[in-house]
Amino acid sequence: MSSSKMPGWKSLPIGAAIINPPTSLEYKTGTWRTFRPVIDQEKCVRCRLCWAYCPDGAVMELEKEYVTKSGRKYSITYEINYEYCKGCGVCARECPVKAITMVEEGG
Ligand code: SF4
Numbered sequence: 001m002s003s004s005k006m007p008g009w010k011s012l013p014i015g016a017a018i019i020n021p022p023t024s025l026e027y028k029t030g031t032w033r034t035f036r037p038v039i040d041q042e043k044c045v046r047c048r049l050c051w052a053y054c055p056d057g058a059v060m061e062l063e064k065e066y067v068t069k070s071g072r073k074y075s076i077t078y079e080i081n082y083e084y085c086k087g088c089g090v091c092a093r094e095c096p097v098k099a100i101t102m103v104e105e106g107g
């Protein structure tokens with residue numbers, strides 16, 4: 001191709017532009033995991049810290065009622081989205097009541 005037929009700089013896409021913002025949803029990183037976090041709903045005090053600290057947004061805050069064996073009633077429940085959780089363990093480390101256990105995958 002002669003230089004005169006090469007596309008000019010104006011036809012190039014803008015650098016560093018996020019063309020399709022929700023693309024991260026397509027990257028399911030759950031297969032990277034060697035340990036999976038498991039939340040003990042009985043111990044969880046719904047402090048939301050795991051949700052806030054998870055670097056992958058893999059902790060879901062659900063409007064789902066849960067009543068503990070001792071009768072304490074919660075209107076929200078935190079659950080892990082294993083399609084995106086990489087198993088980094090940050091949630092387990094930050095949970096103030098140690099309600100999250102890292103369990104070896106396939107173990
Ligand atoms: S293990 Fe890491 S990626 Fe998975 S839910 Fe916890 S903080 Fe998020």
Ligand code: SF4
Pocket residue numbers: 039043044045046047048049050051078094095096097098099100
């Ligand atoms: S950090 Fe622990 S206590 Fe707080 S919402 Fe998460 S699992 Fe529950």
